[in-house]
Amino acid sequence: MNPTPVAIIGVGRMGANMARRLHEQHVPVTAVYDLRPEAARSLADELGCMAASTPAAATAKANIVLTVVTDDLAMRQLFQAQALLHEAAGKVFINCATVSPELHREVEALVEAVGAFSMEACMASSIPQAREGSLYLMCGGRKEVFERVAPLLQILSKTCRYIGPAGNAAQVKALVNMVMNINTAGLAEGLGLGQSLGLDLTMLREVFSETGAASRVLQTDGEDMQNREHSCFFSAAHAAKDSGIALNLARQHQLTLPLAEATLHQYQRMMDLGLGELDKSGIAELTFHDRSPRSA
């Protein structure tokens, strides 16, 4: 087991469940920080650790710092604040948020300038997997840093894969989610049309699962689309964010991706309709004839 003290910055549902998993596996979680002090306090009480008042105070308590923040802006603010890196030499920052590939490279440069280390650990899984330690982690950064933190990351994951230099894992994650979102939007169209045709959707999903229409999202989201069960594991707003990251990369490389664009447009429609906090399966609310998005 890894005796290195760990701090966690950003304890939303993902970060908090990663903290619980580490604690349960006897990894010393010494401090947690969140922009919402009550969230940090509540988790600190649960785990018996410090609720740090600043990111720097959390970092001071640990050798490895997991950051699980919301987006590029939050990540940039975190690492550009002078205090965080002031006494960080030798520490390793493992960054689990879905942020742009460029930002992972920026963060690596900032962190290395003070003699610390960084690793991107992009997650292609959701809250239950964080709690159970069965995340799918894609790691980007220096290989020697990866080897150093791999034992810790393996406690959190069922698969922990080294992808390449900083930024590459975020690229792969953006591609995974872009394709996943396309498959999700397409599945919603198939089931929505099936409903309009009066077909038995349970039969239809079974046929899909046995044919060229089969997909992982059919397994994870098909029944939820049928039953309008859109409790959030991966929100429509997150789906829009990730498809947007991929489409920005595509534009930088002069690629036109009409399916990805149509998918982003659908998830943006959900947000416009106030449905952005539904699970991504909620996209079926747009494609079923008898569902009124405004009343969902």
Add this chain to the structure above:
Amino acid sequence: MNPTPVAIIGVGRMGANMARRLHEQHVPVTAVYDLRPEAARSLADELGCMAASTPAAATAKANIVLTVVTDDLAMRQLFQAQALLHEAAGKVFINCATVSPELHREVEALVEAVGAFSMEACMASSIPQAREGSLYLMCGGRKEVFERVAPLLQILSKTCRYIGPAGNAAQVKALVNMVMNINTAGLAEGLGLGQSLGLDLTMLREVFSETGAASRVLQTDGEDMQNREHSCFFSAAHAAKDSGIALNLARQHQLTLPLAEATLHQYQRMMDLGLGELDKSGIAELTFHDRSPRSA
């Protein structure tokens, strides 16, 4: 084993391989017909049966007639010709072509008017499965007719599923292929962008297969997209046809399906570029930056 004599009308690659499978399994294939006499002659020589000069002549030799024609037009011409049904009372027509749901209902009415029977048996598989008797068959029509022909269809299939009344199987097949085509077009975008980003596509496909981006088409078409191996199992032109059938159904039900539309548009672009006879995986030729569709 089924001793009922069988005739096959339409012996393109699918029909011919179904005939070979039946013959090999000791089903008496007594006659074959094709609009191209040399195709019928060659297969008849191979199987030692009659190369019929008309569909009616083939039908006269059999109790069960498998029709495997190209499209709605061919199917309508076949069944509206008076001669075919002239002495067809008691015979069963099993229609395997991908045609519109309405046409299956029309054919059922025409066939029943002369005391014959019909069954739609839509195939969600391709040429190797036809040869091996491992087709996925979706059947529409009267349940009692299905039960009568099921033993024969099971020789051709690994799954033979009764879907509902005539036309329903074609609807389900259109939905299967619509979703499959969307997933295929989306996968091509993901791999194409990965290539532009300089990622290792073998690694990327492996990550896709382990995450929410996984799909049946990733297994069947991913490597082919990477290697530009577009030998035809299911052509782009067929993909366009099937997505078009589904979108017609959607329009009839006032549904807008933006992913299906974007996909149809991509497959139509392939046809405009003269790539319609490539396999559906050839859609990657449109999304990889270093591939020029005009030279492919």
